[in-house]
Amino acid sequence: MEETARVIEAIWELLDAGRDERLADLLAEAHPADVARAIRELPVKDQVRVFRLLTPQHAGAVLGELDDPTLRELVRSLDEAEVSRALDRMPSDEVVNVVEELPKEQAEEILDLMEEGKAEEVQELLEYPEGTAGRLMSPDFVAVLETATVAQAIEHIRKAKTGDGAFYVYVVDDHDHLVGFVPLHRLITADPATTISAIRTEDVESVTADTDQEEVARLVQRYDLIQVPVVDANRRLLGVIGVEDVLDVIREEATEDIQRLGGVGGDENVLDPPQSVFTKRLVWRLINLGTAVLAASVIGLFEQSIQSLATLAVFMPIVASMGGIGTTQTATIVVRGIALGDMTGSVLRRVLWKELWLGLTTGAANGLVIAAIAYVWKGQILLALILAMALVFNMLVAAVVGTLIPVALKAFRIDPAIASSVIITTFTDVCGFFSFLGLATVLIRFLL
């Protein structure tokens, strides 16, 4: 990414020096993605200045590359007319990517100012719900009749206005139904007199407009696709989704999983204003407070034992902490396995055994270590044994909970990634405190 860093630095320098003409030249040559990177690190008045130095064509592309918080901030400082002029130059599916991130009123005003044809196309795409194939697709593609010859197909491509992003020609029958595709490479190497139906691939993976974008991403990854056609209920071709949009989906989904496992919203950006994420953060922190109080109430049951032997309070959090790492490790593997499609019902038993085996073996190893530490520290062999037993038991609980809770959530069609440590470690906290303090209480007269 040295290229990006170089562009960013050059933009800053020219901005500082006030050399706007030179800056405009530089911007015209830079990749929109690099310009977007540079813009997000500027104060908003400089963002506006850079934006106004861009050609309208380029300005639209830069808007499309901005991260959401920066996009909203910049557009708030621009005239709707400027924004609509820039968007007029962009393919309609990319306009959708920008407009859907803006406040509703502003989005409508901008669409009103855009060219009618383009605005209508955008409106149509916006009618598909967020997160579906319809919302992702581009209505620009080349389709030819199966009865056409290769020469006719090439002539058709020449006349169509799709750009360099077309890698396939889609094949339709005379009712516009999708019946195959031909990669451009095959078209070039085929005899011009051949009919398309003779060289098409019939087996074409397609999705309907209401297909979930995650499903589209899985299809692309499983079958190594470059482009996925989107069809209606009658298999009529509506649009195509390019792999570059799928890359964005994959990145978003990974972010969602990572963040949910960490007990955060799922779509938070490091640069989001704190007020906008306050509620989501607070909710998880309150849930955590609730589970912590639950665990504390278990300790409360044994207050008498702790009063008699305060050493118990010293070792108590160790058992809970080891249960925590146990559940977190197991749940992480299982949640990721579900996302990748590796963790299916038929392998559940195998995974559960694996986790129990790991819980027992690592639990035993850790138990030995902590027993030795406890014995050396406090000189009580029985206390050391109780601690080790509680730890092994808790690691087994961790194996079961960490495996089954994500799977159960998935079965109930809840995102398994919300089985974050906040939720599942409650089980091991409670079991850990209960087993350690319970055993110690039963045997307390030998400990004093």
Place this chain on the structure above:
Amino acid sequence: MEETARVIEAIWELLDAGRDERLADLLAEAHPADVARAIRELPVKDQVRVFRLLTPQHAGAVLGELDDPTLRELVRSLDEAEVSRALDRMPSDEVVNVVEELPKEQAEEILDLMEEGKAEEVQELLEYPEGTAGRLMSPDFVAVLETATVAQAIEHIRKAKTGDGAFYVYVVDDHDHLVGFVPLHRLITADPATTISAIRTEDVESVTADTDQEEVARLVQRYDLIQVPVVDANRRLLGVIGVEDVLDVIREEATEDIQRLGGVGGDENVLDPPQSVFTKRLVWRLINLGTAVLAASVIGLFEQSIQSLATLAVFMPIVASMGGIGTTQTATIVVRGIALGDMTGSVLRRVLWKELWLGLTTGAANGLVIAAIAYVWKGQILLALILAMALVFNMLVAAVVGTLIPVALKAFRIDPAIASSVIITTFTDVCGFFSFLGLATVLIRFLL
């Protein structure tokens, strides 16, 4: 994925019924990815049976689609000759994907049995270190001289043996240096008499063979590429990396981040045999044990206070637990931000303020709630206040630690994702116990 499920079920049924001929027909029509899915859920002797029913062409593709543990298990049960026959039919970059996962000796034996030319190509690719662009690239591409005409270029494509996966023609000068590319779409729509140099895109993003695969993935995502050319130090074209390989990299990298944040190896699969992951799991669990003992030793300092007032032991883990969620949330956002390239040095201050603001506000809210609970439960207003203060303080520590530690790790070129809860919550555990028990100890005579 209904298609996949249907194929899997059909394979199972035909296997059970022993209808091998019918099964071979079905397998020939199914997508290798679906066959691979079906195979992994079978006992190994059925895996071998299915594999032997595949055509050699298809068999290689299926091997390429298997997950690593299943691949290793299946290949162990096959003859090296069978495997080499299947691999002979595959493009050399895909052979690399299979061979690199096998035990070294077996891999060498298989390569010895393969066709000489193919084996050499594979060996050459295997010389590039794992995780580099060289290891990912395919040596199959079409390159034309910049002085050629469009008609000559098309003629050249016809003669080249690259398949449907070619989407670009690369342009080289007479020293074989990469000087541009032409998308096939543009080639088709251009006048056959035009020279290539007139229609090529000069600005071609390329990588060198030793570029890290993560860097390749970032380039593909930033510039929406379908294919990345790989060049040597003199800009001579060595190969191309397709977006489908980059998708695998992105998936692997996301898995690595998710797993490391969860305190697991980074490349563990749910189906890995437990023995093979034992050591990695154990190491993290032992590290966690160490940090837990460290936290326990802080409690040990205040054993006297707990002896006098066992209620302290009840509330103590709440402060630590809230510090834990605070650091985990913050670190998750920051680690993901670093991976996406959003979290750069220039925004560090902004992010730190955001996290401090969130720590203070949510800390205050949570502090109020826990103070109320503690007061109602134990009737001690001073204890409730101490608890609330320690909690707010710990949330501020969490904000600082959760932001700065991943950034510092990144600065030292260590994967920030290892700033998992195991490591960073140690800080909040220690600070939490210290602030709560310390305050209580100073004020203990008002609490008794």
